[in-house]
Amino acid sequence: MTTSRARRGRPPASTREALEEVAFELLLRDGYEATTLQAIMTAGGVGRSTLFRYFGSKAGIVWGEFDRAVERLRSALDDADDVPVMAAVRAAVVRSTHLSRAAAPDTWLDRFRVLDQDAALVAEAAAHWRVWAETVSRYAAERTGLDADAPTPAAIGGAVQAAYVAVLRRWAETDGAETDGVAAAADAVDIDELDAALRPITDAFQTVLDGAARG
Numbered sequence: 381m382t383t384s385r386a387r388r389g390r391p392p393a394s395t396r397e398a399l400e401e402v403a404f405e406l407l408l409r410d411g412y413e414a415t416t417l418q419a420i421m422t423a424g425g426v427g428r429s430t431l432f433r434y435f436g437s438k439a440g441i442v443w444g445e446f447d448r449a450v451e452r453l454r455s456a457l458d459d460a461d462d463v464p465v466m467a468a469v470r471a472a473v474v475r476s477t478h479l480s481r482a483a484a485p486d487t488w489l490d491r492f493r494v495l496d497q498d499a500a501l502v503a504e505a506a507a508h509w510r511v512w513a514e515t516v517s518r519y520a521a522e523r524t525g526l527d528a529d530a531p532t533p534a535a536i537g538g539a540v541q542a543a544y545v546a547v548l549r550r551w552a553e554t555d556g557a558e559t560d561g562v563a564a565a566a567d568a569v570d571i572d573e574l575d576a577a578l579r580p581i582t583d584a585f586q587t588v589l590d591g592a593a594r595g
Contacts, residue, residue: 396434399424403441404490412500445484450512452476457519465523466582474575489555492548513537536585543581547574
């Protein structure tokens, strides 16, 4: 994805997804604080009413889909099969990621890049990721009968979230990069890689949970 697509004469962004793509091109290029709503409207060829109908605010562009991703994770955990706790967690993270990617295939890695790299969003991003981790912690607590703030569920949520972010960073760095002068595939996402990366974490915590149950 290149910022040249936001040039003058570009056809109006007639869908939410198209306008979101334009917005993230500008956010990546200019940063969150420097990117104005007017710049997004101009680059997308839309009026104020259209932008506010889709997003409500500049913050809504950045955080709307993230919040929906957390809801997908929560829903996937609620619908998890009757399998060991940590296997259910791993499957839910993988499934919700697949759904989030399908919902915004052209912008979801750009969204992560903005959240991960823009200094103006660091504190807010940490707060949103905390909600993501607490979603996993609460599920683990409910399945084990522990308090969600107890050390083990809290550690599960934090560790799974950290591993997940590490995979997203790898994808974001690989996507569009060049190796020996050859551009990488346009889509660096490998859902099987995500499952494999999470497995050591989830297996280790399953061992902890099983030991606690026996004790």
